[in-house]
Amino acid sequence: MQLTWFGHSNFRLQDGGVSVLIDPFFTGNPKAPCGWEGAGKVDAVLVTHDHGDHLGQAVDICTATGAKLVCLYDLAGELQAQGAPASQLLGMNMGGTVEAAGVRVKMVQAFHSAATGAPAGYILTFPGGFCAYHSGDTALFSDMKLFRRFFDIDLAMLPIGGWFTMDANEAAVACSFLGCRNVAPMHWGTFPILAQGTDAFAKALKEHAPDTAMLRLTPGVAAEVA
Secondary structure (H helix, E strand, O other), rough: EEEEEEOOOOOEEEOOOOEEEOOOOOOOOOOOOOOOHHHHOEEEEEEOOOOHHEEEEHHHHHHHOEEEEEEEEEHHHHHHHOOOOOOHHHEEOOEEEEEEEEEEEEEEEEOOOOOOOEHHHHHHHEOOOOOEEEOOOOOOOOOOHHHHHHHOOOEEEOHHHHOOEEEEHHHHHHHHHOOEEEEEEEOOOOOOOHHHHHHHHHHHHHHHHOOEOOOOOOOOOEEEOO
16 A cells, blocks of 8 residues: 555555545645645545545546545535536445445544534545545544454554544544554644644554554655555
8 A cells, every 4th residue: 555645634545556535635735745736646535524624625636537526425415516527426424335446435433523414534445455544533432443343454544633633642542442553643733723743642652552553654755554
């Protein structure tokens, strides 16, 4: 798996020739090293909720590239009204699973807010078997323990910023719930109100989830994840 972080909660996952972009917030993202045009090949775009720092440029990307756009069913109609082609929209709901570009995408709950519908997270299973969980914006919740009963999670992408989401200590506990092999911290450093580094998270991982490896990512630089 090749993972690229574009700052905030914006990730590209590439495996077996398939490229998935999650929460494509480029314009206005101070950590993004490029505009969405620099993100490369995109087969599917996933949106966790409709806040601007997560919806980002999803409609523009899908319109320009023909990529599938996966989101909450209630949000799909709103995005169609904004110009997203109906034929590319995959509206779904909590607990459901769809296939986008050969990737099995399961929508799971998140504890946050949204203007339309509800916030969500995604558990992705790629054709080669790699499993990744993107939590979206969320508080810590104990039902994360259930995810490991159904999925062997290779990579979790979790917020650590506090204020709007769980903080570093809670995200480390989430890793212990998930049993994930690797974790990519997100939703930090983008704005002054958020945590500005990952050292506290690294320390908390040693206490709560010592078997989970933290990825130290540089925006725009791809990293290999086993």
